[in-house]
Amino acid sequence: MSLPLIVLRAVVLYLSIIVATRLLRFRHVGIMAKHNYLVAAGVVGAASTGILDPQTSLVRMLAVLSFFTMLGLSLSFLDLKLPQALRDKPIPLISYGRMEKKQLRKANMTIENLLGQLRLKGFFDLESVESALLETTGRVSATKKSEAQPVSRQQMKLPSKMAVPPIKLIYDGEVITDNLEKLALNRQWLEIELQKQGFSSPKEVFFAALLQNGSLYLCSH
Amino acid sequence: MAVTFLAVNIVLPRRTSGMLAGYDFVSLWLFGGLAAAPLINNKVNFNQSISAMVAVLLCHFVISRLAVRSPVVSKLITGKPVMLVENGKVLRRNMRRALVPSWMLMAELRCSGLSDLSQVDYAILESCGRISIIPKPDLWPVTAGELDIPVSPTAQPSMLIEDGQIVEKNLKRLNYDVNWLQEELSKLGAVCLEEIYVASIDGSGNISFSYKE
Numbered sequence: 249m250s251l252p253l254i255v256l257r258a259v260v261l262y263l264s265i266i267v268a269t270r271l272l273r274f275r276h277v278g279i280m281a282k283h284n285y286l287v288a289a290g291v292v293g294a295a296s297t298g299i300l301d302p303q304t305s306l307v308r309m310l311a312v313l314s315f316f317t318m319l320g321l322s323l324s325f326l327d328l329k330l331p332q333a334l335r336d337k338p339i340p341l342i343s344y345g346r347m348e349k350k351q352l353r354k355a356n357m358t359i360e361n362l363l364g365q366l367r368l369k370g371f372f373d374l375e376s377v378e379s380a381l382l383e384t385t386g387r388v389s390a391t392k393k394s395e396a397q398p399v400s401r402q403q404m405k406l407p408s409k410m411a412v413p414p415i416k417l418i419y420d421g422e423v424i425t426d427n428l429e430k431l432a433l434n435r436q437w438l439e440i441e442l443q444k445q446g447f448s449s450p451k452e453v454f455f456a457a458l459l460q461n462g463s464l465y466l467c468s469h
Numbered sequence: 470m471a472v473t474f475l476a477v478n479i480v481l482p483r484r485t486s487g488m489l490a491g492y493d494f495v496s497l498w499l500f501g502g503l504a505a506a507p508l509i510n511n512k513v514n515f516n517q518s519i520s521a522m523v524a525v526l527l528c529h530f531v532i533s534r535l536a537v538r539s540p541v542v543s544k545l546i547t548g549k550p551v552m553l554v555e556n557g558k559v560l561r562r563n564m565r566r567a568l569v570p571s572w573m574l575m576a577e578l579r580c581s582g583l584s585d586l587s588q589v590d591y592a593i594l595e596s597c598g599r600i601s602i603i604p605k606p607d608l609w610p611v612t613a614g615e616l617d618i619p620v621s622p623t624a625q626p627s628m629l630i631e632d633g634q635i636v637e638k639n640l641k642r643l644n645y646d647v648n649w650l651q652e653e654l655s656k657l658g659a660v661c662l663e664e665i666y667v668a669s670i671d672g673s674g675n676i677s678f679s680y681k682e
Contacts, residue, residue, distance in 0.1 A: 257521070262496070262529075263528070265499065266491060269491040269495055273567050274548070274551065276491075277490070278598015280573055280598060296499065300510070300513040301513065302512070325568070328570050331571075338576065385577070390582075400608045401606060401609050402607035419540065
């Protein structure tokens with residue numbers, strides 16, 4: 249097969265898989281369920297053959313890709329609509345501080361698998377582990393005993409505060425007017441604030457965000 | 470085959486293996502498939518496989534450049550993070566749009582060490598497909614600042630010895646030389662520089678090190 253043809257096929261299929269991935273949403277990228285993995289592997293296997301094998305037509309490859317995408321989407325919809333159909337329950341690996349031998353066997357988890365997952369979560373000291381679950385996403389979750397948890401602000405009787413995500417106001421010199429409007433602020437306000445910090449125009453700022461305490465986070469180019 | 474893998478390994482952008490967005494995910498998987506294709510299918514030769522990989526790599530490069538430059542392209546090709554829980558309230562519409570069932574949210578919540586929805590302030594589905602969870606501020610661990618515990622300012626540590634090799638660049642930047650390093654290390658009980666595997670200096674001038682064996 250000639251080189252330009254391969255390049256053309258590669259570009260077309262690459263772009264179509266990106267579209268497919270957008271349709272399958274972020275959960276597909278994070279491989280949040282088993283079928284996300286299967287669909288990703290299927291798509292790639294099919295696409296690489298499709299790019300390189302002269303006997304398969306591009307149209308046929310695109311059809312296969314659409315089929316995989318539809319399959320993935322329907323399985324995700326089933327997840328959403330009929331959670332019982334596809335999902336098995338999380339498997340308790342440790343409960344009340346005790347390892348569950350039967351469940352570990354059922355999940356085909358070796359003791360090294362379990363200890364490794366716990367270590368990755370920073371649970372080095374087995375004594376402090378209250379429970380561990382093998383989640384349906386394939387990841388292990390674990391909770392520490394209450395007395396082993398880090399001291400919280402509440403326990404220290406510190407005044408409560410709000411968690412507000414930072415709101416982007418400028419990126420690469422461009423003011424994000426939508427966010428300003430949502431905050432009932434205007435450009436003049438922003439420019440005055442910038443002047444206070446020694447910037448004459450938003451153009452000089454790479455990134456600016458409003459933080460929860462009302463101050464501006466600023467970064468020049 | 471091995472050479473192809475090696476070459477791809479060198480030219481592949483770092484963001485791809487981090488799978489920061491959907492198109493990184495696509496490229497990484499596709500690279501694997503393309504690199505392996507000539508081994509599986511004997512109608513395919515290496516040159517074809519390599520040219521397809523180069524094409525995908527170029528596409529990936531162009532797309533990531535465009536996404537950095539233009540928020541519109543970035544939104545189109547990656548999409549924006551989806552708020553799943555806001556101020557402790559689950560946003561059902563966003564959950565459905567992102568195809569995230571409630572058990573998945575609960576699983577991710579447990580994976581970040583929380584046990585219950587009531588402990589969550591924000592949950593955001595990031596473009597890499599993972600859910601970031603921000604607990605209620607009352608549950609945040611106490612920081613040194615809040616207890617007025619005096620701390621020294623954070624400073625980036627520098628490597629002085631890496632893999633048994635002295636990092637001359639860092640020594641020079643900090644206005645030290647090998648003799649100084651030798652002296653400092655012997656004060657800490659290290660007799661011979663050659664025996665040391667890694668050594669670093671922190672912002673307040675403390676040196677820590679580890680022997681080769």
